[in-house]
Amino acid sequence: MNERMGGVLIFGLMLGVATAASGAGVEQALETQIQAEREAQAAQRRVEALDDEARRLLDEFRHLEAERARLARYNDQVARLVRNQETEILSLEGQLEELEVTRREILPLMQRMVDTLDQVVAADLPFLPVERRARVAALKALLDDPEASLPDQFRRLLEAYQVEAGYGRTLEVRERTIELDGAARTVEILRVGRLALFYRTLDGRRVGRWDPEARRWAALDDDYVEPLARAFAVARKQAAPDLVTLPLPTPKEGR
Numbered sequence: 001m002n003e004r005m006g007g008v009l010i011f012g013l014m015l016g017v018a019t020a021a022s023g024a025g026v027e028q029a030l031e032t033q034i035q036a037e038r039e040a041q042a043a044q045r046r047v048e049a050l051d052d053e054a055r056r057l058l059d060e061f062r063h064l065e066a067e068r069a070r071l072a073r074y075n076d077q078v079a080r081l082v083r084n085q086e087t088e089i090l091s092l093e094g095q096l097e098e099l100e101v102t103r104r105e106i107l108p109l110m111q112r113m114v115d116t117l118d119q120v121v122a123a124d125l126p127f128l129p130v131e132r133r134a135r136v137a138a139l140k141a142l143l144d145d146p147e148a149s150l151p152d153q154f155r156r157l158l159e160a161y162q163v164e165a166g167y168g169r170t171l172e173v174r175e176r177t178i179e180l181d182g183a184a185r186t187v188e189i190l191r192v193g194r195l196a197l198f199y200r201t202l203d204g205r206r207v208g209r210w211d212p213e214a215r216r217w218a219a220l221d222d223d224y225v226e227p228l229a230r231a232f233a234v235a236r237k238q239a240a241p242d243l244v245t246l247p248l249p250t251p252k253e254g255r
Helices: 002-123 129-143 150-167 222-235
Strands: 171-180 183-192 196-201 207-211 216-219
Touching (some): 129 150, 171 222, 207 222
Antiparallel strands (some): 171 183, 183 196
């Protein structure tokens, strides 16, 4: 009986040892499984992180590629602009060379035109002397001005010639102080184009004309008082145009 009980106890102890050993293996297996899952999750996170990094790098690459393409298009555009500017510069240089040639040719011409205008004013009938001499002086100063453009110089010169040409087609009456009989006297001056100048005293009793040969004012006979009165009225538009007989300079007098 005691021997049988001893065997049972021994078997029981062996079973307990075996059960204990089996429990320890399960725990170890579970721990191993948990560790494996943890490592798998860590690996998954690393994979996902690498995937996110790859996606970020891909997006960055695409952005850089798009930026490169944009910069390439911009560089091409700039290159075209530079080529166009180079062409424009060459064209402008050619135009400047032509302009310089034109300037060298036209400046002497304009200078001669101003000198001629100066001579005309000096030798012409003495009407608007201050205004006309000032216009010539302004033209001379303009030609000597290095800042003045060639087109402006030429335009002003043509305007002066047009003004002078206009004097030959108009009648004009102005009051002016002239020297008569050695004394200054205010009179009315009638300009008939560029042909003749006549004066009439303010009381209308004395008349005369400019003598281009003697370069002085000369009295006219009383026979011209009435014709000149009509001529003054026509010039002022106070009377209809009419035929008036007036003494004009002859070719012998240089007119």
